[in-house]
Amino acid sequence: xxxxxxLDWPWQVLVNKYTLSKRQVVNELSTFYxxxxxxxxxxxxxxxxxxxxxxxxxxxxSLMFKLSIGSVNSLSSSLNKATPLILAGLGxxxxxxxxxxxxxxxxxxxxxxxxVNLIYINFQFSNSTSFIFxxxxxxxxxxxxxxxxxxxxxxxxxxxxxxxTLLTNYIVIGLTIYLVNGPWKDPDSLNxxxxxxxxxxxxxxxxxxxxxxxxxxxxxxxxFAHYLKNNSVFGYEMRIAGGSEMTxxxxxxxxxxxxxxxxxxxxxxxxxxxxxxxxxxxxxxxTGISQGFGxxxxxVAAITGMRPIGIFLVGSLFGAxxxxxxxxQTIGVSTYIADIIQASTxxxxxxxxxxxxxxxxRVDDG
Amino acid sequence: MNNKFxxxxxxxxTFGKLKALDDVNFNxxxxxxxxxxxxxxxxxxxxxxxxxxxxxPEKGAIYLDGQRQNISSPDIASQLGIGMVHQEFRLVExxxxxxxxxxxxxxxxxxxxxKSFKKYSEIFALNANENxxxxxxxxxxxxxxxxxxxxxxxxxxxxxxxxxxxxTPQETSQLKNSLVTLAEEDxxxxxxxxxxxxEIKEFTEIVSVMKNGKMVAKDLPTNDVTDNQLxxxxxxxxxxxxxxxxxxxxxxxxxxxxxxxxxxVSNIKKLEEINFQIKAGEILGLAGVSGNGQVELANIxxxxxxxxxxxxxxxxxxxxxxxxxxxxxxxxSYIPENRLGVGLAPGVSVIDNSIVRDYFxxxxxPHISKSRTSNYLQSLIKQFSIKAPNPKAEISTLxxxxxxxxxxxxxxxxxxxxxxxxxxxxxxxxxxxxxxxxLLIDQRNKGSAIFLISEDLDELFKLSHRLLVxxxxxxxxxxxxxDANINDIGLAMAGVSE
Numbered sequence: 001x002x003x004x005x006x007l008d009w010p011w012q013v014l015v016n017k018y019t020l021s022k023r024q025v026v027n028e029l030s031t032f033y034x035x036x037x038x039x040x041x042x043x044x045x046x047x048x049x050x051x052x053x054x055x056x057x058x059x060x061x062s063l064m065f066k067l068s069i070g071s072v073n074s075l076s077s078s079l080n081k082a083t084p085l086i087l088a089g090l091g092x093x094x095x096x097x098x099x100x101x102x103x104x105x106x107x108x109x110x111x112x113x114x115x116v117n118l119i120y121i122n123f124q125f126s127n128s129t130s131f132i133f134x135x136x137x138x139x140x141x142x143x144x145x146x147x148x149x150x151x152x153x154x155x156x157x158x159x160x161x162x163x164x165t166l167l168t169n170y171i172v173i174g175l176t177i178y179l180v181n182g183p184w185k186d187p188d189s190l191n192x193x194x195x196x197x198x199x200x201x202x203x204x205x206x207x208x209x210x211x212x213x214x215x216x217x218x219x220x221x222x223x224f225a226h227y228l229k230n231n232s233v234f235g236y237e238m239r240i241a242g243g244s245e246m247t248x249x250x251x252x253x254x255x256x257x258x259x260x261x262x263x264x265x266x267x268x269x270x271x272x273x274x275x276x277x278x279x280x281x282x283x284x285x286x287t288g289i290s291q292g293f294g295x296x297x298x299x300v301a302a303i304t305g306m307r308p309i310g311i312f313l314v315g316s317l318f319g320a321x322x323x324x325x326x327x328x329q330t331i332g333v334s335t336y337i338a339d340i341i342q343a344s345t346x347x348x349x350x351x352x353x354x355x356x357x358x359x360x361x362r363v364d365d366g
Numbered sequence: 367m368n369n370k371f372x373x374x375x376x377x378x379x380t381f382g383k384l385k386a387l388d389d390v391n392f393n394x395x396x397x398x399x400x401x402x403x404x405x406x407x408x409x410x411x412x413x414x415x416x417x418x419x420x421x422x423p424e425k426g427a428i429y430l431d432g433q434r435q436n437i438s439s440p441d442i443a444s445q446l447g448i449g450m451v452h453q454e455f456r457l458v459e460x461x462x463x464x465x466x467x468x469x470x471x472x473x474x475x476x477x478x479x480x481k482s483f484k485k486y487s488e489i490f491a492l493n494a495n496e497n498x499x500x501x502x503x504x505x506x507x508x509x510x511x512x513x514x515x516x517x518x519x520x521x522x523x524x525x526x527x528x529x530x531x532x533x534t535p536q537e538t539s540q541l542k543n544s545l546v547t548l549a550e551e552d553x554x555x556x557x558x559x560x561x562x563x564x565e566i567k568e569f570t571e572i573v574s575v576m577k578n579g580k581m582v583a584k585d586l587p588t589n590d591v592t593d594n595q596l597x598x599x600x601x602x603x604x605x606x607x608x609x610x611x612x613x614x615x616x617x618x619x620x621x622x623x624x625x626x627x628x629x630x631v632s633n634i635k636k637l638e639e640i641n642f643q644i645k646a647g648e649i650l651g652l653a654g655v656s657g658n659g660q661v662e663l664a665n666i667x668x669x670x671x672x673x674x675x676x677x678x679x680x681x682x683x684x685x686x687x688x689x690x691x692x693x694x695x696x697x698x699s700y701i702p703e704n705r706l707g708v709g710l711a712p713g714v715s716v717i718d719n720s721i722v723r724d725y726f727x728x729x730x731x732p733h734i735s736k737s738r739t740s741n742y743l744q745s746l747i748k749q750f751s752i753k754a755p756n757p758k759a760e761i762s763t764l765x766x767x768x769x770x771x772x773x774x775x776x777x778x779x780x781x782x783x784x785x786x787x788x789x790x791x792x793x794x795x796x797x798x799x800x801x802x803x804x805l806l807i808d809q810r811n812k813g814s815a816i817f818l819i820s821e822d823l824d825e826l827f828k829l830s831h832r833l834l835v836x837x838x839x840x841x842x843x844x845x846x847x848x849d850a851n852i853n854d855i856g857l858a859m860a861g862v863s864e
Contacts, residue, residue, distance in 0.1 A: 099713075231734060231736070232732050232733060232734065233732050233734055234732065235734075236734050239718055240714060242713075243711030243713045243714035243718075244707055244712055244714075246707055246708045249690070250668075250670060250709065250722075251690070251725075252690035252694065
């Protein structure tokens with residue numbers, strides 16, 4: 001406690017007078033409130049930027065609102081867009097139960113899609129429903145495979161998973177570029193590097209309108225992740241292992257094994273995001289399978305404090321934001337305004353959350 | 367002995383309610399090796415931290431060569447030539463020896479450095495090139511670098527906090543020779559903090575003793591004091607309080623046979639030929655200064671440490687090759703010394719921590735029942751009067767006493783056959799200590815075999831039927847608490863064998 005004084009020497013005066021202490025009781029809805037406040041801050045920041053550009057924030061936001069959730073069709077598009085975001089976010093949240101970070105969701109999404117195409121071009125099933133099921137399972141396995149090396153090196157050698165999962169992104173995206181320019185290149189796609197389209201028989205059908213069955217999968221996985229994290233024995237053991245490896249060993253829990261399986265399951269979640277995206281939206285492997293979903297998913301998971309139901313809600317909102325952002329180009333506003341709002345929401349929410357968790361106290365005894 | 371090099375007058379330092387240093391006067395003489403003796407928590411390290419500018423005392427003054435000095439930061443201490451080697455090393459692991467030694471000296475010539483490095487390498491018998499990286503060195507070598515760092519900083523007063531704790535016997539005698547050379551040739555003033563009497567005798571010329579934050583004796587010439595006198599000063603008065611120890615003793619519950627344990631990381635033999643047994647209804651105390659193998663022994667009995675020689679037998683089952691869970695199933699409970707970090711997982715809620723031992727009883731298939739878990743916690747809270755208003759709050763929001771009650775309650779509620787309780791009352795206030803003692807006595811009356819590891823002799827005398835003393839991994843003595851002599855125990859704990 002006293003030694004920190006030395007490190008903070010230039011701020012010694014401040015540090016000596018005030019101290020941050022953890023609040024005894026934290027409001028259970030604090031994450032929700034901080035998200036709301038963070039979102040409000042983000043809207044204000046967005047407005048300021050719009051005003052600087054001589055655009056009306058009111059017009060822009062109402063247009064975004066109308067075109068993202070104003071009709072059944074646009075709402076469906078938003079939810080379809082949210083699906084991979086939510087699935088990848090859930091994977092990040094599961095891995096974070098053991099206090100590890102998955103920065104590799106982007107690569108796992110690509111790997112999920114690659115796995116789907118690999119199985120699709122090598123096997124044929126007469127029953128299309130079971131074929132779709134098998135393809136989805138293989139996308140899950142693809143995502144899990146993608147995080148295998150980070151998981152093994154973490155558990156055996158303690159290699160920092162943030163770096164290894166990040167690096168796998170570049171490997172997998174490189175692999176994708178190789179595949180769509182080489183062995184899988186579709187001759188009919190002219191000069192656009194992409195694999196051939198999968199057959200219509202394995203398209204994920206729509207529930208109604210444009211809303212894909214992928215969204216249903218997303219709901220089921222949200223429920224599963226919520227159960228796994230909060231109600232299962234495995235989730236409990238993950239929490240203890242994440243809290244303290246020594247306590248886990250003391251309790252007879254194999255902490256490394258929990259971390260390993262948490263990483264594989266989390267990678268699988270991101271993989272299935274890629275599978276769903278391919279089967280319901282893009283229908284082929286290309287470098288456009290993911291538009292940064294794996295990275296935005298980190299924001300979604302962090303804002304919600306790694307809560308699956310929160311990830312579902314915030315992920316849906318972020319899906320709507322990107323749909324809204326993509327249409328406001330028509331009135332001459334850059335689509336990046338949506339990205340700015342997403343990023344500022346994260347910053348705002350995390351800062352507000354900090355003040356829910358800590359309080360600044362004056363030191364009495366000097 | 368007339369020229370006081372450094373003198374402290376009436377130093378007082380408090381932490382909250384605790385008086386870590388109470389009116390402490392302390393003297394250092396140029397070119398001498400001083401011993402500072404005391405039990406854990408006696409205030410030795412606090413005093414050294416005051417001298418090295420880390421703690422600021424509320425009261426008192428420090429004089430260096432007769433001049434009053436205000437040592438308000440470690441920087442100033444180092445300018446005044448006061449340097450300290452802490453128990454945990456403060457070296458940059460990824461830097462070379464040279465870079466570590468010259469960290470605070472940007473303007474040293476290479477030749478000068480090499481000359482000094484060669485000289486002190488000889489004094490310390492250090493066999494290393496100056497370009498070797500710290501993380502490649504052994505613990506003993508790292509410590510030599512730590513002490514050399516003080517010399518390169520031109521420290522004339524060198525405070526060494528338990529320097530021998532990490533050393534092998536050979537390294538210890540080597541260290542002694544180096545320190546003597548430094549004191550004689552370079553006129554360095556050296557303070558050795560320790561609770562090993564043998565080292566005081568071997569290393570030092572002058573010894574001072576602390577007890578409960580007070581300096582109980584200072585400037586004693588080491589050659590003129592006896593071990594018994596020092597032990598009496600260090601231990602003070604031990605209360606031989608009595609509880610009824612005529613409870614029913616039953617069958618042998620725990621047998622520990624020929625335990626040997628070699629720590630492969632530090633290359634030190636941590637436990638040697640440990641043998642004992644505990645019967646139902648019996649409390650066996652293990653006295654010893656911490657760091658003499660207690661943690662390792664507790665970990666071996668509880669199944670956390672699996673690589674050792676010897677046998678652990680619980681209820682006539684040989685569990686030497688088995689893990690934590692199978693020992694729990696034989697109804698063994700372990701209350702670890704490290705409350706938060708081992709016994710309880712920080713950052714995890716109260717309710718999750720409450721079922722660490724018994725979570726498989728609260729599960730239904732792969733599912734943890736919320737209602738069973740919450741009933742379990744509520745019954746613990748009631749039975750052990752724990753103050754934990756919000757089950758979902760993080761465990762670290764509880765007070766130390768309540769954390770320990772939760773931990774003890776969780777481990778005792780199943781009426782265990784064997785209990786290992788390691789430092790169960792360390793750092794708790796008087797009321798909490800009483801509550802914890804009563805829990806252990808209750809459990810003893812219910813027929814548990816209890817292995818009580820403690821540094822607190824009051825506690826050991828109060829609770830245990832028999833006492834073992836551990837020193838450097840060996841059981842050096844065994845006593846019956848009814849007719850044991852406290853000084854004998856103190857001498858055994860300090861490593862003096864007649």
